[in-house]
Amino acid sequence: MYYSSKDSTTESTELADGVRSSARRIKYFLQAVFLAAIAAFLLKTFIIEAFRIPTGSMENTLLVGDFLLVNKLVYGASSPRRIPLTDVEIPYFTLPAIVNPKPNDVIVFEYPGDRDELKHKEPVNYIKRCVAGPGDTLKIIDKKLFLNGERFYNPPLVKHLNPRTRPREFYESGIFPKGSPWNEDNYGPLYIPKAGDVINLNYQNIETWRTLINREHGRQVVKVEGKIVTIEGYPVKSYTVNKDYYFMIGDNRDDSFDSRFWGFVPRDKIIGEAIVIYWSWDPSKTNLWELLGSIRLNRIAQLIK
Secondary structure, three states, rough: OOHHHHHHHHHHHHHHHHHHHHHHHHHHHHHHHHHHHHHHHHHHHHEEEEEEEEOOOOOOOOOOOEEEEEEEOOOOOOOOOEOOOOOOOOOOOOOOOOOOOOOOOEEHHHHHHHHOOOOOOOOEEEEEEEOOOOOOOEEEOOEEEEEEEOOOOOOOOOOOOOOOOOOOOOOOOOOOOOOOOOOOOEEEEEOOOOOOOOOEEOOOOHHHHHHHHHHOOOOOOOEEEOOOOEEEOEEEEEEEOOOOOOEEEOOOOOOOHHHHHHHHHHHHHEEEEEEEEEEEEEOOOHHHHHHHHHHHHHOOOOOOO
C-alpha cells in the first residue's frame, strides 16, 4: 500500500495535537485538585471543622458517635500551630474574633493539661460547656451551679448519674486547685482570672496559681522557699495575669473530667463553638449492618444548645 509524505505528516500532527490536548487536560485537572485542596485547607483552618464525640462527658446534649461542625471563625481562628502530622510548634497568627466565648456556649478547645502539668504530652481536643469566663466567680452548692452569686440554670439535657450529693466536708484529693477543701458537688468559690488582674501571692495560695504562672512563662518558674514565693528566682508578692481564662464543665456532671479537676482554659486554647450535628450513629456496633441500623436520624441537622 502506498502512503504519501503528506498523509504521514498529517498523522504525526494529529498525534502531537492529541498528546498536547491530553497534557492540557491533565494540567487542568491537577490545577483543579490543587485549588480544591487549598480551598479545603483554608475552610478547615479558618472557618469550619468537623469533630467527633468520643466520650459520654457531654450526655445527653451530645452522644458518643455524634459528628459535629465547629465554627472556628466566630472566636477568631488561627493559622496552624504545629507542623502537620507532628507535635512541633510553629509561629502562628490569629484572626480577630467576632465574639468572645460566653457562659453556656459549647466549646471545642485544646486540652491545656492535667492539674499540675506544665504541658500535656500530646495535643488533644476536648469539648465542654463554658460555665464561667474572665472575671467571673463560680460556686457549686449541692450540685447547683452559681455564677457571680446567681443561679446558673442547667441546659435541658444536663444529667446527673449519681442521685446522691457528696457532703461539703468530703474533700477530693484530685480536685482543682491542689489542696482545696472541695469536691465536684460542692466546689468553690473560685475566681476566674482575666488579663491584667493583679493576684496577691503567698505560700498559702500559691498552689491555686502555680500552674497558671508556669504555663504563661512556658517553663517551671515558681518556687516556694520557706514562706517566700519566688518567680524566676525573685521574691514576689503579686503576679499580673497575661491571658483571659475560662472554666469548662461537661453536661454529664457526674461523669466528666473537666475544669473542676484540671483547671482553667486560656483564651488562646479555644478553637471554636460547636454548632450542629451533621451525622450520628452508635460506634459500639462492629457489624456494618448493625452500625447502619444504629443511625440516629432524629439527631442529624440538630443545632447544639
